[in-house]
Amino acid sequence: MKSGTGGVPGFCKEKGYRMPATIKDIKEETGLSLATISKYLNGGNVLPRNKELIEAAVKKLHYEVNEIARGLVTNSTRTIGVSVFDITDMFCSMILHRIGLELGKLGYGVLIVDSSEDPERERNNIRFLVNKKVDGILCIPAATNSYVLKSAFDAEIPVVLIDRQFRDRSLDGVTVNNREAAAGAVNYLINRGHKKIAVISGSEESTSRERFRGYRDAMEDAELAMPKEYVMNTGTATTKYGYTAMQELLKLDDRPTAVLCTNYGINLGVVMALNEAQVSYPEDISVVGFDNLLLSNVLKTRLTVVEQPMERFGQKGVEILMQRIREKKEKKGINEEGHINVILSTHLFEGDSVRDLNS
Amino acid sequence: MKSGTGGVPGFCKEKGYRMPATIKDIKEETGLSLATISKYLNGGNVLPRNKELIEAAVKKLHYEVNEIARGLVTNSTRTIGVSVFDITDMFCSMILHRIGLELGKLGYGVLIVDSSEDPERERNNIRFLVNKKVDGILCIPAATNSYVLKSAFDAEIPVVLIDRQFRDRSLDGVTVNNREAAAGAVNYLINRGHKKIAVISGSEESTSRERFRGYRDAMEDAELAMPKEYVMNTGTATTKYGYTAMQELLKLDDRPTAVLCTNYGINLGVVMALNEAQVSYPEDISVVGFDNLLLSNVLKTRLTVVEQPMERFGQKGVEILMQRIREKKEKKGINEEGHINVILSTHLFEGDSVRDLNS
DNA sequence: TTAAGCCCTTTAATCGTTTCGCATAATCCC
DNA sequence: GGGATTATGCGAAACGATTAAAGGGCTTAA
Numbered sequence: 001m002k003s004g005t006g007g008v009p010g011f012c013k014e015k016g017y018r019m020p021a022t023i024k025d026i027k028e029e030t031g032l033s034l035a036t037i038s039k040y041l042n043g044g045n046v047l048p049r050n051k052e053l054i055e056a057a058v059k060k061l062h063y064e065v066n067e068i069a070r071g072l073v074t075n076s077t078r079t080i081g082v083s084v085f086d087i088t089d090m091f092c093s094m095i096l097h098r099i100g101l102e103l104g105k106l107g108y109g110v111l112i113v114d115s116s117e118d119p120e121r122e123r124n125n126i127r128f129l130v131n132k133k134v135d136g137i138l139c140i141p142a143a144t145n146s147y148v149l150k151s152a153f154d155a156e157i158p159v160v161l162i163d164r165q166f167r168d169r170s171l172d173g174v175t176v177n178n179r180e181a182a183a184g185a186v187n188y189l190i191n192r193g194h195k196k197i198a199v200i201s202g203s204e205e206s207t208s209r210e211r212f213r214g215y216r217d218a219m220e221d222a223e224l225a226m227p228k229e230y231v232m233n234t235g236t237a238t239t240k241y242g243y244t245a246m247q248e249l250l251k252l253d254d255r256p257t258a259v260l261c262t263n264y265g266i267n268l269g270v271v272m273a274l275n276e277a278q279v280s281y282p283e284d285i286s287v288v289g290f291d292n293l294l295l296s297n298v299l300k301t302r303l304t305v306v307e308q309p310m311e312r313f314g315q316k317g318v319e320i321l322m323q324r325i326r327e328k329k330e331k332k333g334i335n336e337e338g339h340i341n342v343i344l345s346t347h348l349f350e351g352d353s354v355r356d357l358n359s
Numbered sequence: 360m361k362s363g364t365g366g367v368p369g370f371c372k373e374k375g376y377r378m379p380a381t382i383k384d385i386k387e388e389t390g391l392s393l394a395t396i397s398k399y400l401n402g403g404n405v406l407p408r409n410k411e412l413i414e415a416a417v418k419k420l421h422y423e424v425n426e427i428a429r430g431l432v433t434n435s436t437r438t439i440g441v442s443v444f445d446i447t448d449m450f451c452s453m454i455l456h457r458i459g460l461e462l463g464k465l466g467y468g469v470l471i472v473d474s475s476e477d478p479e480r481e482r483n484n485i486r487f488l489v490n491k492k493v494d495g496i497l498c499i500p501a502a503t504n505s506y507v508l509k510s511a512f513d514a515e516i517p518v519v520l521i522d523r524q525f526r527d528r529s530l531d532g533v534t535v536n537n538r539e540a541a542a543g544a545v546n547y548l549i550n551r552g553h554k555k556i557a558v559i560s561g562s563e564e565s566t567s568r569e570r571f572r573g574y575r576d577a578m579e580d581a582e583l584a585m586p587k588e589y590v591m592n593t594g595t596a597t598t599k600y601g602y603t604a605m606q607e608l609l610k611l612d613d614r615p616t617a618v619l620c621t622n623y624g625i626n627l628g629v630v631m632a633l634n635e636a637q638v639s640y641p642e643d644i645s646v647v648g649f650d651n652l653l654l655s656n657v658l659k660t661r662l663t664v665v666e667q668p669m670e671r672f673g674q675k676g677v678e679i680l681m682q683r684i685r686e687k688k689e690k691k692g693i694n695e696e697g698h699i700n701v702i703l704s705t706h707l708f709e710g711d712s713v714r715d716l717n718s
Numbered sequence: 719t720t721a722a723g724c725c726c727t728t729t730a731a732t733c734g735t736t737t738c739g740c741a742t743a744a745t746c747c748c
Numbered sequence: 749g750g751g752a753t754t755a756t757g758c759g760a761a762a763c764g765a766t767t768a769a770a771g772g773g774c775t776t777a778a
Contacts, residue, residue, distance in 0.1 A: 022765080024764075032728090033728045034765080035727070036727060039726090064490055067492065068430050068492055068765090069764035070766075071733095072431055072734065072763090073733045073764090074733090079470070087452050088449065093446050093447045096446055096473075100472065104472070109487070111438070112471045113463070113469075116456075128463070133426065300634040391758090392758045394737075394738095394758060394760095395758075397737080406755095427735090428733070428735040431733090431736090431764065434763080
């Protein structure tokens with residue numbers, strides 16, 4: 001006897017194992033109609049007597065609504081897709097952490113896909129999420145243009161970008177004031193007497209480019225020279241690039257006195273190169289990094305870094321996405337114009353990796 | 360006109376936006392019955408002519424099967440739940456990376472929940488996954504007993520543990536040979552002339568306990584003393600515990616010449632404490648860590664560590680889970696007896712953090 | 719007294735699939 | 749040629765919920 005067809009729910013001979021109770025079982029148990037039960041379950045008003053009946057039956061049969069079935073008719077899955085460029089990257093995982101927390105509170109599930117920095121894979125992943133009928137997508141993109149998100153647009157699924165924004169800014173997103181932050185970091189160096197300041201930066205995504213612009217802003221304002229050899233901004237913002245770029249800088253006859261690293265991967269690569277070459281910081285060269293404090297805590301010399309508001313990235317991203325989902329439900333369609341772009345601010349953590357040349 | 364009710368699928372006036380094509384649209388387009396179309400879509404045999412008709416219609420209408428609806432009748436979601444104790448922990452995220460890769464290949468989605476080392480939260484998370492009707496659960500548990508997984512058992516959802524196993528070994532799982540690995544690491548130290556060897560280890564989960572046993576095995580075999588002050592095994596295996604425990608060790612008049620750290624968090628805490636106290640390794644004290652190479656790469660002195668097969672954890676876990684899911688479908692029930700316990704082996708990475716006292 | 723209004727209930731349609739049972743056509747063997 | 753055996757195809761009933769629309773008691777007011 002199958003559960004839900006009049007028999008006692010629970011053990012089921014045919015399937016050989018326990019079937020969860022369905023709303024039909026509640027119907028049998030209470031003698032009420034499906035509609036009334038459904039109404040109550042969704043917060044509607046029913047007679048006190050029926051309320052008790054239903055509650056008793058729910059408890060007795062351990063009933064819980066089947067989200068799948070509900071999703072079929074309400075056309076929602078209460079699941080959000082999150083696409084990240086690399087789940088093992090601390091930056092992503094910290095944001096994921098907060099996203100999970102926020103969405104958990106709201107009763108949403110989180111479907112995470114990892115594109116390993118490969119835009120093609122990212123595109124497939126997004127399509128996968130669309131097929132899974134997620135209610136919305138949060139994306140810390142690997143790709144540099146919105147092409148990868150095409151399938152989401154087609155399906156009219158709300159998308160919010162985190163950290164990186166595409167050139168045309170045609171999407172909702174949460175970023176930080178990268179340009180100002182980088183300029184601030186450079187000014188910090190300048191204030192401490194540095195004039196020969198190098199930069200190591202990726203060239204591909206908006207984040208790296210903005211940070212590089214910030215470097216240039218500050219250098220130009222201070223009328224400092226930016227010789228080609230000091231400007232390493234032709235690679236991908238990875239540990240590997242940071243490592244080789246730093247090695248190049250160390251080969252120079254006229255070495256810079258300080259170097260700005262524009263993301264966590266580069267920080268890591270730079271520290272590795274310095275250690276390997278037995279060059280100490282801040283004695284021989286000063287270093288300012290970006291992103292997070294991990295290195296500051298674990299290294300003998302705490303790294304001075306522009307600290308990102310990881311938690312807020314996640315929190316704000318969820319907030320915007322939820323707003324969009326609500327809008328879509330109400331207006332029965334996606335609001336095409338008026339993109340939201342939240343810009344969070346950063347904080348300069350003063351470690352011990354910058355030498356004050358004035359004193 | 361709603362999609363799927365005879366009109367042209369696509370734009371839908373009522374809803375105000377584009378609706379995806381359904382199998383009913385294919386029916387209208389081809390004149391075939393739902394059953395035939397479904398059969399073909401699921402790899403069944405149909406007449407060549409019909410095959411072409413369906414293919415053409417699918418292409419024309421951009422049809423893709425609605426997994427939600429399918430799930431309702433097949434009673435599967437093609438989604439696996441993964442519960443981790445901390446998504447920002449490198450150990451977890453590397454395993455997650457591989458899990459995502461493997462499950463992606465199989466067309467499965469990954470619903471990730473993060474319990475922040477809180478068993479109570481973990482229990483809720485598991486229940487959440489069960490409600491989401493995942494086909495199976497992979498768990499890198501925070502809790503120390505199987506109580507948290509109760510709701511999964513009740514719902515007869517296959518579960519595979521990764522890294523940590525419960526006392527009764529009553530579940531399928533993938534672990535490493537923790538005891539032997541730890542003993543190996545200690546022997547490595549002994550071979551290099553160390554006699555005063557301390558250990559810092561958690562006391563709560565199977566992993567820490569096994570590693571501690573390995574330490575004891577090796578020390579006993581070599582007939583070396585294990586004074587109470589050298590044995591720090593009363594805390595939780597975290598960075599904080601590693602940090603304070605190392606500080607304790609440094610206070611001793613008769614300091615150990617080497618210390619074994621039994622996981623990544625402890626490695627980190629120990630390195631922090633040493634840096635802070637200006638104690639250098641391997642000159643002043645030798646260190647052997649556990650888990651992964653991150654610290655080995657970034658620190659000036661590469662840490663010698665017992666390296667874990669992160670990737671294989673994920674790969675093997677998925678493999679076992681898929682086998683269980685298959686079995687459940689075939690036998691229409693969960694196989695109660697005969698638990699699978701795969702034990703992977705580790706590898707000792709020789710960095711520069713161990714001093715050879717013989718030479 | 720009766721129509722209107724309110725509150726709650728029920729009946730039945732629907733969501734987009736799969737699948738069971740049966741009908742039909744084609745193939746084969748003797 | 750006829751009955752058995754294979755292929756395919758079809759209609760309809762699930763799966764477990766939500767939700768219009770209609771109905772049935774009440775109270776209230778003209």
